[in-house]
Amino acid sequence: MEFDGKSVIVTGGSLGMGRACAERFARAGARVLIVSNDKDSVEKAVMEIGGKTTGFVGDVRNSGHMCSAVDEAVVRNGGVDILTCCAGIQRYGTVVNTPEDVWDDVLDINLKGVYLAAKFVIPEMKKRGGGAIVAISSIQSYASQANVAAYTASKGAINALVRAMALDHAADNITVNAVCPASIDTPMLRWAADLFKGDMTQDEMIAQWGKGHPIGRVGKQEEVADLVAFLASDKARFITGADMKIDGGTMAKLGIALPE
Template sequence: MNFDGQSIIVTGGGSGIGRATVLKFAELGGRVAVADVSLDAAREVSSLAGGGSIPLQVDVSDAAQVRAMVDETVAAFGGIDVLCNNAGFGFLGTVADIGEADWDRLMAVNVKGVYLCSKYSLPALARSGEGRIVNTSSYTAAVGIPNRAAYVASKGAVSALTRAMALDHVGQGIRVNAVAPGTVNSPYFNKIVGESADPQAVLEELNGRSPMHRMGEPEEIAAAIVWLASKESSFATGSVLTVDGGTSSW
């Protein structure tokens, strides 16, 4: 796989899966716009990625900020070849528990963010002649898990939107796919473990979700994202690639 000369946006690029994805693209020659709600995090990862990257601060739920992200990337790199819609978050709660404002905020980032980033990147992706979008969904979109109602609903929407966009834009030479990770050793889950009353028990529960008896590593998910963004996956569009250590097979 080679991304020499290609222009790439990774949202949520400041940590976790996004950070690993940025570094993998950079390793393979890509020029990466590291987009994150935290400018400090984006700058740190951009410095690690090297001179071919730029840090951008963006709230993906805000249309004006998303348009600015796209415009700055095109100005810096001359176009966009790959968009990775990775920004997202989750929290505990059933439908009965979740406050309306919390629900709306999660949907704004996890779902509206994919819509906005795709919408404003599509003209540049079409001009590239072989544009690619890779969305970050979740294995929970297919199987569900308890006490994560908003997150599961949002990722179900991401998987469905991936399939719809693949059909809508195939005629423009744009491929749209998604990766569906399992539980990943990331800052999000590290925070859950660290704030729990019994960190060891929570860690064992997270590791026990998969038949491999461990969490995935961000680099393992990044490898799947990069493959879907590469020419090696040229016949894949509308696919949701599950990388969950076998969790959804149980």
């Protein structure tokens, strides 16, 4: 029960990696507030996770919603000790063919969502004597696929923002880190698999992507949640401003192979 008595906010916590993080913290005794704009998935997650988990329906792009979500955590759970920012979307396109409204949506949800959550959480963490913030980024903050200009820009900016917040709030005993996954089996990855699978099944497409990782498979949501939990724990108090890869060895591999 390493998080017994801790108050945790997970944005994007009703699906995917966010849902896995909410479950991981709840199993370890935390009081978890899930924040998402999808009412049905919030209610489903709260019911299935159980324990001390509650939900807040709100948009991470909306300052008023995020302020109210943090207020809800303070009222229900006594404050905020841990913030995990998992809300995110993926859209495809170059800078030429990405519509401006799509660009704005990706940057607002993926990046502004982290800014707004931290903006209202940090003052509450300071009242508690410190805390931990973990943001979900991507290995595409280091190297990009083609045709993902907005997504890659948002993830690179998350890493930069994490470094800035880590410096600004180190004296407040607040750690700030990013987790950078490769392909993880989430509803978002399966949405992408449906776009590109052609004559393959969804599972076949995901298995094909898995072969691009040296370990030979895509990652599991629970594996990401374990890393997030470690960075939010007392075991990681000397880690801040870091961006931690969880990628099955993907970023260790050069695309140019030696001749056989």
